[in-house]
Amino acid sequence: xxxxxxxxxxxxxxxxxxxxxxxxxxxxxxxxxxxxxxxxxxxxxxxxxxxxxxxxxxxxxxxxxxxxxxxxxxxxxxxxxxxxxxxxxxxxxxxxxxxxxxxxxxxxxxxxxxxxxxxxxxxxxxxxxxxxxxxxxxxxxxxxxxxxxxxxxxxxxxxxxxxxxxxxxxxxxxxxxxxxxxxxxxxxxxxxxxxxxxxxxxxxxxxxxxxxxxxxxxxxxxxxxxxxxxxxxxxxxxxxxxxxxxxxxxxxxxxxxxxxxxxxxxxxxxxxxxxxxxxxxxxxxxxxxxxxxxxxxxxxxxxxxxxxxxxxxxxxxxxxxx
Amino acid sequence: xxxxxxxxxxxxxxxxxxxxxxxxxxxxxxxxxxxxxxxxxxxxxxxxxxxxxxxxxxxxxxxxxxxxxxxxxxxxxxxxxxxxxxxxxxxxxxxxxxxxxxxxxxxxxxxxxxxxxxxxxxxxxxxxxxxxxxxxxxxxxxxxxxxxxxxxxxxxxxxxxxxxxxxxxxxxxxxxxxxxxxxxxxxxxxxxxxxxxxxxxxxxxxxxxxxxxxxxxxxxxxxxxxxxxxxxxxxxxxxxxxxxxxxxxxxx
Amino acid sequence: xxxxxxxxxxxxxxxxxxxxxxxxxxxxxxxxxxxxxxxxxxxxxxxxxxxxxxxxxxxxxxxxxxxxxxxxxxxxxxxxxxxxxxxxxxxxxxxxxxxxxxxxxxxxxxxxxxxxxxxxxxxxxxxxxxxxxxxxxxxxxxxxxxxxxxxxxxxxxxxxxxxxxxxxxxxxxxxxxxxxxxxxxxxxxxxxxxxxxxxxxxxxxxxxxxxxxxxxxxxxxxxxxxxxxxxxxxxxxxxxxxxxxxxxxxxxxxxxxxxxxxxxxxxxxxxxxxxxxxxxxxxxxxxxxxxxxxxxxxxxxxxxxxxxxxxxxxxxxxxxxx
Numbered sequence: 019x020x021x022x023x024x025x026x027x028x029x030x031x032x033x034x035x036x037x038x039x040x041x042x043x044x045x046x047x048x049x050x051x052x053x054x055x056x057x058x059x060x061x062x063x064x065x066x067x068x069x070x071x072x073x074x075x076x077x078x079x080x081x082x083x084x085x086x087x088x089x090x091x092x093x094x095x096x097x098x099x100x101x102x103x104x105x106x107x108x109x110x111x112x113x114x115x116x117x118x119x120x121x122x123x124x125x126x127x128x129x130x131x132x133x134x135x136x137x138x139x140x141x142x143x144x145x146x147x148x149x150x151x152x153x154x155x156x157x158x159x160x161x162x163x164x165x166x167x168x169x170x171x172x173x174x175x176x177x178x179x180x181x182x183x184x185x186x187x188x189x190x191x192x193x194x195x196x197x198x199x200x201x202x203x204x205x206x207x208x209x210x211x212x213x214x215x216x217x218x219x220x221x222x223x224x225x226x227x228x229x230x231x232x233x234x235x236x237x238x239x240x241x242x243x244x245x246x247x248x249x250x251x252x253x254x255x256x257x258x259x260x261x262x263x264x265x266x267x268x269x270x271x272x273x274x275x276x277x278x279x280x281x282x283x284x285x286x287x288x289x290x291x292x293x294x295x296x297x298x299x300x301x302x303x304x305x306x307x308x309x310x311x312x313x314x315x316x317x318x319x320x321x322x323x324x325x326x327x328x329x330x331x332x333x334x335x336x337x338x339x340x
Numbered sequence: 341x342x343x344x345x346x347x348x349x350x351x352x353x354x355x356x357x358x359x360x361x362x363x364x365x366x367x368x369x370x371x372x373x374x375x376x377x378x379x380x381x382x383x384x385x386x387x388x389x390x391x392x393x394x395x396x397x398x399x400x401x402x403x404x405x406x407x408x409x410x411x412x413x414x415x416x417x418x419x420x421x422x423x424x425x426x427x428x429x430x431x432x433x434x435x436x437x438x439x440x441x442x443x444x445x446x447x448x449x450x451x452x453x454x455x456x457x458x459x460x461x462x463x464x465x466x467x468x469x470x471x472x473x474x475x476x477x478x479x480x481x482x483x484x485x486x487x488x489x490x491x492x493x494x495x496x497x498x499x500x501x502x503x504x505x506x507x508x509x510x511x512x513x514x515x516x517x518x519x520x521x522x523x524x525x526x527x528x529x530x531x532x533x534x535x536x537x538x539x540x541x542x543x544x545x546x547x548x549x550x551x552x553x554x555x556x557x558x559x560x561x562x563x564x565x566x567x568x569x570x571x572x573x574x575x576x577x578x579x580x581x582x583x584x585x586x587x588x589x590x591x592x
Numbered sequence: 593x594x595x596x597x598x599x600x601x602x603x604x605x606x607x608x609x610x611x612x613x614x615x616x617x618x619x620x621x622x623x624x625x626x627x628x629x630x631x632x633x634x635x636x637x638x639x640x641x642x643x644x645x646x647x648x649x650x651x652x653x654x655x656x657x658x659x660x661x662x663x664x665x666x667x668x669x670x671x672x673x674x675x676x677x678x679x680x681x682x683x684x685x686x687x688x689x690x691x692x693x694x695x696x697x698x699x700x701x702x703x704x705x706x707x708x709x710x711x712x713x714x715x716x717x718x719x720x721x722x723x724x725x726x727x728x729x730x731x732x733x734x735x736x737x738x739x740x741x742x743x744x745x746x747x748x749x750x751x752x753x754x755x756x757x758x759x760x761x762x763x764x765x766x767x768x769x770x771x772x773x774x775x776x777x778x779x780x781x782x783x784x785x786x787x788x789x790x791x792x793x794x795x796x797x798x799x800x801x802x803x804x805x806x807x808x809x810x811x812x813x814x815x816x817x818x819x820x821x822x823x824x825x826x827x828x829x830x831x832x833x834x835x836x837x838x839x840x841x842x843x844x845x846x847x848x849x850x851x852x853x854x855x856x857x858x859x860x861x862x863x864x865x866x867x868x869x870x871x872x873x874x875x876x877x878x879x880x881x882x883x884x885x886x887x888x889x890x891x892x893x894x895x896x897x898x899x900x901x902x903x904x905x906x907x908x909x910x911x912x913x914x
Contacts, residue, residue, distance in 0.1 A: 095427070098733065103740075147909070153425070157729030162908050164736050168841075169901040176894050221445070225438055227428045231390050231421045236492070237414025237442040266740075281472060282428040315751050322744025326737050333734055 027279050031293050038300045042073040045307055067200045075203040076195055076303045076317070077296040079258050080268055082209030084295020085216050085288070086254040087269020089247045090141070092227040094148045096159045097277075098333070100269030101141060101255045104163025107264045108170040109140025110256040111190040115174050119181055126260065130205060133256035140170060141251055145244075193258070193265035193318035195303050206261050212250050213292050219246070220284035227282060265318050267325020268295050274332050298324075341365050342387060342496065342530075347396035349382055349552075356382045358552040360396070366495065369522045369529045371539035374549035375573055380532045381422065383549070384498050387530075388419035400496065414442035418492035420485055422500040422532075426473060432484045433469040436460060439491030459491035463517055479510040486514060490521060497521070499531040503538065511535075515542045540564055540586045548572045564588055603855045603862055610854055610869045617877035618645075624884045643777060644879065646784050647833045648871030652851070653788050654829035655844030656860070656867050661822050662722065663804045665852070666907050667732060668844040673739030674714060674830040675839035680742040681709035683749035699775040707783075707831040714827040719820055739841075780832045787825045788868075794822075795860035802858050840893060842900020847871045849903055 046069060087100035101107060113136025114129050121128075144166055148159045171191065178187040216223065225233050226243045233240040258265060272295045280287040299317065302324055306315040342364040349357040357379045364370055372380040385391045387398055389405045398405045400416055418439070426435070436459050440452040448456075460466050463483045473481060482502060489497055499518075503511040519542050521527045533539045539546050539560065546563040548556040550572050556563045563569075564586040570576045578589045601609075621644075622637050655668045669675070685705055689697065697705075717738070721731065791798070801808050801818065809815050833840070851866035852858065878892050 097427075151909070155729050157727065157733040158908060161729065161733045161736060162905060164733075164740075165901055165904055165908075169898060169905065172894060172898050172901065176891070176898070179891075179894070221438075221441060224428065224430070225441060228426045228438075229424055231385075231419070232424050232426065234390050234410060235388060235414065235419040235421075235489075236438065237409075237411035239410055277429050281430060281434070283430055283434045310752050313751075315748060319744060319748050319751065322740060323748055326741035326744060329737050330734060330741070333730065333737070 028290060031290060031297060035293055035297050035300075038297055038304065039073060039077075042076065042300055042304055043069045045304055068198075071200045071203050072195050072198045072303075073300065075198045075206055075262060076300040078203075078206040078209050079193075079262055079265060080296035080299030081213050081292035082206070082254040082295075083258060083265060083268040083299070084272040084291050085213050085269075086251045087295075088273040088284075088288070088291050089216065089223065090251050090269065091273055092223055093145060093244055093247050093251075094159060095153070095227070095229065096148065096156055097274060098157065098160035098270065098329075099148075099163050100267070101137075101251045102258075102264050102266050102269060103167050104141075104160070105144045105167040105170050106137045106141045106251060106255040107259055107266075108167045108174060108191075110134070110137040110252075110259040111187065111264065112136055112140075112170060112174040112177075113256070114190060114260060115178055115181075115183065115187065118183065118186065119177070126205070130256055130260045133260055134252050137252035137256045137259075138248060141248055141255075145248070189263055190259050191264045191318075192316050193263035193321070194314075194316035195262055196314045196316075198262065203261055205257055209254050209257055212254050216250065216284075217288050219243075220288050223247070223288075224282060224284045227284075263316075263318060265299060265321055267321050267329060268299055271325055271328040271332060272298060275328075341401060343397070343399045344383075344387065345397040345399075347383070347386060347393070347398060349379070349386065349391075349394055356552055357386075360552075360554055362547065362554060362557070364528070364530060366528050367522070367526060368544035369518060369531065369542060370545045370547060371536075371543035372530065372532045372547050372549060373534075373536050373539055373572070374555075377551070378549040379552040380549055381500050384419070384500050384530070384532060385421070388417060388498050389413065390419065390421070411442050414492065414494070416494050417496040417498065418489040418494045419498045420489045420500065420502060422504060424485065426481075426485070429472050429474055431470055431472055432465055432476070432487075433460065435473060435484055436465070436487045436491045439488040439493070442492065455493060456491055459487045462490060462521070463487040464513070478505045479507055482506060483510070483514065486517075490527075494527075496528045496530065499529065501532050501534055503534065511538070518542065536564065536569075536588050536590065540588065560586055603857055606854055607862060607866055607869070610866060610873070614869045614872040614876070617873050617880060621876045621880045624880060639777065641876065642781070643836050644875045645872055646777070646780050647836050648847075648875045649788055649868050650780075650784050650829040650833040651840065651844045652847050652867035652871040653791050653864065654826045654833075655848045656851075656863055657791055657798065657822050658826050658844075659848060660798050660802045660858075660860070661819060661826075662731070663802060664732075665848070666845070666904070667735070668842075668848070669826050669830045670839065670841045670844055671732070671739070671904070672718070672735030673742050674710075674827060675834040675841070676739045676742035676746065677713055677717075678706060678710045678831050678834040679839060680746045680749070681706045681713065683746045683753070684709060686753055687749050700779050703776055703779055703831075703835050706835070707828060710831050711824060711827040715820065715823060718823055722819060722823075723816065776835050780836055783828055783832050787829050790825060791822075792864065795864060798860040799858075802860075838893070841897060842904055843871070843874070843896050845907075846896065846900040846903055847874060849907065850874075 043065060083100075083102065086106075087102075090099055090101050090104070090106075091097055110133040113133040116136075117124050117129050117132040124132075144163055147162060147166075151158045151162065175184070175187055178184050222238055222243055225236055225238050226240060226247075230240045233243070273291050276287055276291045276294055280290055299321070302320040303317045306317050306320045309315055309320075344360055344362040344364075347357055347360045348355070360379075360383060372384070374380055382391070386393055387400070387405065389410070393406045400413065403413060403416070405413060433456060437448060437452070437456050439459070440448060440455065444452060460469050463486060465480075465484060465487055468476065468480060468484070473484065476484065482505065486499065486502055489499065497518075502514060506514065515538050518529050518531065522529055522544075533543075536546075543560055545558065546556070546560055547554055548563055548568070555572055556568045564579055566576055566579055569579070569588065569590075573590070578592065580587050580589065618641060621641055622634065626633055658669045658672075659665050659667055685702070721734070797813065797818065800811055800813060803811075805815050808818075847867050847870045851863060851870045854870065855862040855866045857863060874896065875892070878895065882892050882895070
């Protein structure tokens with residue numbers, strides 16, 4: 019990519035994000051013309067209770083998932099993985115399912131905590147295996163991850179089936195923003211803190227992406243970075259699963275695309291990864307609202323199609339270059 | 341000074357290193373030579389605390405490597421492993437800049453920036469500074485990685501087979517650059533070399549290893565002798581002298 | 593796992609033992625726990641048995657052929673997304689004809705239409721993919737992602753057709769061995785028997801193909817033509833099994849892996865019957881055991897996916913370690 023193209027990309031991203039933000043406030047079943055908002059309390063109410071929270075939730079989830087994907091790619095030293103499709107999201111769903119079964123009265127914060135612990139365990143197991151696979155075969159790791167996530171998901175589905183909780187599994191596994199209202203998404207702000215933390219330690223993450231030996235050589239406590247990264251991934255994934263459900267492929271395609279344009283110096287690229295993730299999720303949510311208006315298609319379904327397509331393009335684009 | 345005392349290493353059931361003791365004073369270029377599997381790389385990675393020390397002691401300037409905080413050690417000692425598959429899409433200048441990480445934790449000041457430019461200059465990378473690593477040739481990448489280790493500004497630089505995959509002219513250039521760092525910057529360079537004739541010309545001292553033990557240690561003229569080399573590599577080879585430096589005809 | 597006594601037997605003897613086991617499973621399936629109107633019950637069971645055996649034959653033959661053509665034991669048509677392709681073809685047809693028009697159609701005609709759509713897409717997608725001889729890991733990963741893409745597309749289309757019909761999308765994504773579609777038995781039987789017969793006649797050619805494309809070409813095989821022909825058969829067989837019971841991702845892998853261990857050979861005159869018999873034992877035997885032993889008739893699909901998924905992960909790890 020030429021030097022001239024990159025400021026163009028950033029400008030486009032910022033403009034796109036603003037446009038999407040405004041569009042997201044205006045698009046929906048309830049009619050909400052701009053000029054009425056100021057004078058009409060009902061319209062203002064709709065804006066503040068539903069549209070704005072929904073828009074913010076999409077932005078937060080998108081940014082968080084993109085960063086979680088980036089961090090997992092660094093830890094696994096593989097570009098083709100992301101937490102939501104490699105067992106983290108499914109482990110989180112399994113965790114919520116179990117806590118719902120065993121302690122139906124648990125609060126949402128409690129459920130999130132259990133989901134985070136489950137996600138942490140699931141991701142650690144994935145990473146442990148991933149590090150044992152030969153680095154000469156880079157496609158084995160994501161393949162393992164996808165099927166591992168599938169097996170964990172199948173276990174969750176089976177338990178839900180036995181316990182007659184299938185409709186809950188549907189809610190957790192298929193990401194959807196239509197249920198987001200004021201008072202029901204605020205936990206997602208924690209992902210903003212995780213994104214900020216990631217930017218704070220951006221240099222360390224970049225060094226970690228060069229491998230353990232380079233990291234140790236530069237005096238970085240590699241083990242601590244891995245532990246911290248795991249916690250960040252687990253927190254973001256479980257929050258997203260609890261609040262909106264699994265949204266696939268964001269963490270996979272966004273870091274890859276941004277890396278192509280801006281490189282992997284995260285001090286520089288990380289905010290754009292977060293912004294691009296937010297934009298992608300918000301755009302897909304808006305598409306989901308419009309494609310079968312007045313009905314909604316869940317954002318998870320839209321991203322399943324868009325994300326898988328983009329991923330294949332990345333895969334074969336790379337193979338064609340190699 | 342690097343002091344290695346009674347260091348042994350065992351991986352699974354194989355003994356890699358047998359009770360090695362070695363002192364490397366500050367200054368000069370030391371070459372580690374020996375056949376494959378002699379334990380050169382293992383010894384280097386133990387000194388650079390990339391692997392946990394199993395027995396014995398390694399002390400760098402009075403700091404035991406297994407008990408000193410990583411960051412403190414990173415200001416004294418830089419390590420470049422053989423082929424560290426850096427897949428990150430970084431520009432050459434960014435990569436070299438990460439050599440300054442132990443000093444400022446990622447915040448670069450003017451002095452850091454000057455040192456980065458100096459390192460780029462030293463290894464002839466000015467024209468490539470804004471290129472991404474994945475667009476470089478193998479030799480250019482290797483030079484960028486050495487420049488990063490150099491930019492770390494440590495007294496000691498440990499390099500594991502840096503000449504691997506380098507064309508003849510790049511290999512020569514890199515050895516001359518390292519020599520320059522030793523002479524002009526008073527750096528201490530310890531380098532694992534495959535080709536002993538590079539060691540013959542550029543090293544002040546050669547440590548020859550075989551099967552996990554040090555079998556010869558001294559200046560090139562003392563180590564590069566037919567009977568010593570026969571013991572290290574297992575076959576006799578003729579050594580001639582050209583312009584005062586030994587030349588080993590190991591290929592004949 | 594295998595006892596020493598069994599492992600000393602010849603391959604032919606082990607094949608006969610497997611056949612005996614398959615017959616025993618079928619007899620048990622037909623007779624265990626019979627009650628009430630005998631003729632009616634037997635007829636009902638016979639229809640279901642026929643369906644299960646058909647699925648077994650289709651999955652076993654298609655998997656063995658596909659593994660041979662791609663010279664890889666971890667690849668199966670289902671893992672590469674063939675069955676998802678069938679489901680997608682189905683949804684596409686619904687979209688084109690409208691739900692009412694689709695429902696009014698003769699089921700055999702529908703099956704023919706879906707099979708045609710699927711075979712066409714399979715050939716369009718996989719022939720170029722296999723011809724380019726990509727890295728096998730890339731191919732596997734791309735296949736899994738293609739599967740995700742088709743499943744997402746199918747559920748997207750399902751929601752576009754009827755936004756309130758979540759059950760359509762859900763029903764498609766689970767295999768169900770309990771309720772088979774008797775209206776498709778006859779046409780399925782014709783396709784299965786014909787395809788199996790063709791494959792059996794080509795068993796020696798398949799032995800040559802298992803040496804890999806280069807060797808096969810060297811031995812005078814018109815590899816491209818054979819590839820297209822065999823993929824066509826594979827697609828038809830997957831269409832039959834998916835039409836009858838729905839998508840089963842890992843059954844083929846499980847069956848082929850067990851069969852190869854039983855006869856300890858890649859020769860197709862042993863492997864093909866062994867795979868078919870193993871499939872019958874797993875499906876019919878598994879259904880019998882779950883139904884009469886554990887009283888959980890509906891869960892065979894989940895169990896097979898779970899065990900098959902674990903086998904797949906194990907094979908990946910083993911392949912990685914080599």
